[in-house]
Amino acid sequence: MTARSTRRRLLAAGAVFASGALLLVGCGDQTDDAGDDGKETESSSSSSSGTAKSPADLLPQKIKNAGVIEVGSDIAYPPVEFKQGGKVVGIDPDLAAALGEELGVKFEFTNGKFDSLLTGLRAERFDIVMSAMSDTKNRQDGTDPETGKKVSDGVDFVDYFTAGVSLYTVKGNPDGIKGWDDLCGKKIVVQRQTVSHDQAKAKSKECEDKGKKKISIEAHSTDIDAQTRLRGGGADAGSSDYPVAAYAVQKSGGGNHFELIGEQELAGPYGIAVSKDDTELRDALKAALEELIKNGEYQKIIDKWEVPEGAVSEVKINGGS
Incomplete structure (x- = not known):
């Protein structure tokens, strides 16, 4: 039982x-x-x-x-x-x-x-x-x-x-990331077994197919853990569902921690x-x-x-x- x-x-x-x-x-x-x-x-x-x-x-x-x-x-x-x-x-x-x-x-x-x-x-x-x-x-x-x-x-x-998935970076976007194509050779944080995780794997393979360095993917058990890692300088970008990424950009640190990059994808x-x-x-x-x-x-x-x-x-x- x-x-x-x-x-x-x-x-x-x-x-x-x-x-x-x-x-x-x-x-x-x-x-x-x-x-x-x-x-x-x-x-x-x-x-x-x-x-x-x-x-x-x-x-x-x-x-x-x-x-x-x-x-x-x-x-x-x-x-x-x-x-x-x-x-x-x-x-x-x-x-x-x-x-x-x-x-x-x-x-x-x-x-x-x-x-x-x-x-x-x-x-x-x-x-x-x-x-x-x-x-x-x-x-x-x-x-x-x-x-x-x-x-x-x-x-x-x-x-x-x-909902689709969105990219975000720390406020100011110091690496000038404009989209997924700019992540070849860089590190991204995501929540494990999410659509963002799948998207990061697919984009990493695209990097390799173009002869570029793959994306280093760090998967966390929660999205909040991924955000914390990015905020602490442990990655170049993060990805999560659009409403979650938008909420983090708006609320985290009073809007001073993150910024959205580009448009949401895979809605x-x-x-x-x-x-x-x-x-x-x-x-x-x-x-x-x-x-x-x-x-x-x-x-x-x-x-x-x-x-x-x-x-x-x-x-x-x-x-x-």
């Missing part, structure tokens, strides 16, 4: 009296067998009596009984998720709280290293992963991005935000990761997020964190490439 299962047994007794109310929360619709384009089938978009199902109706019974969706997250990635005054705050926690209102359950965040979150999901330590995780084909398929070899069963993603969706065999939960999350977009709560959260360029108007399943 997993730790998550044990916990649910303890929660179930208290949740049973609330379960009837939970079923009435929200109003939306989604199929259990939605494909990559998120299309619905007529049979799953309504009950046998023809009544449309709410997002809460779509939840698996084990979640309804527990009243909790357990979230794995690397809570050191401001402004997406981070701790402030002892509380977990950010874009993802705010969206999770709003999703919880739609679904009639709580979202409880557990902190973990980014590169171990999908392993934790497969081990059933979490129900979902919500951690500024880019929806990529490799993660969907469970393949290694460098070798293409199958390493896991993969996951499904419910896409909820769009793609962030997704809520769900096990491939947990289609009910996946579809309930999609339906709830669609309700948040429809009723304006999604946009309020986007506006609060000043990231309008990342907003989505359509919720897709496995929309990444």
Whole structure:
């Protein structure tokens, strides 16, 4: 029995009296067998009596009984998720709280290293992963991005935000770096197993193919560690998701530590990761997020964190490439 299962047994007794109310929360619709384009089938978009199902109706019974969706997250990635005054705050926690209102359950965040979150999901330590995780084909398929070899069963993603990766340097940009091509023979800091990490590896190979020195890549377990290393003079540049890099430039040292370089690249969706065999939960999350977009709560959260360029108007399943 997993730790998550044990916990649910303890929660179930208290949740049973609330379960009837939970079923009435929200109003939306989604199929259990939605494909990559998120299309619905007529049979799953309504009950046998023809009544449309709410997002809460779509939840698996084990979640309804527990009243909790357990979230794995690397809570050191401001402004997406981070701790402030002892509380977990950010874009993802705010969206999770709003999703919880739609679904009639709580979202409880557990902190973990980014590169171990999908392993934790497969081990059933979490129900979902919500951690500024880019929806990529490799993660969907469970393949290694460098070798293409199958390493896991993969996951499904419910896409909820769009972001690319950005370069940044210490304030003043002493090396005059204008883009990735200027990093050949220089050192970059990134967070391990992120899209920025993959981009740095690809750009390093391009340097070698052109007969130039490769990029020295220093990968850290958290983005904050990478920022600290750059600020201390241990690298020439850093790369992370655009909203994170922009936030660091704006906030770190009162705006005196870093500056952005060039435009963001490789823009793609962030997704809520769900096990491939947990289609009910996946579809309930999609339906709830669609309700948040429809009723304006999604946009309020986007506006609060000043990231309008990342907003989505359509919720897709496995929309990444």
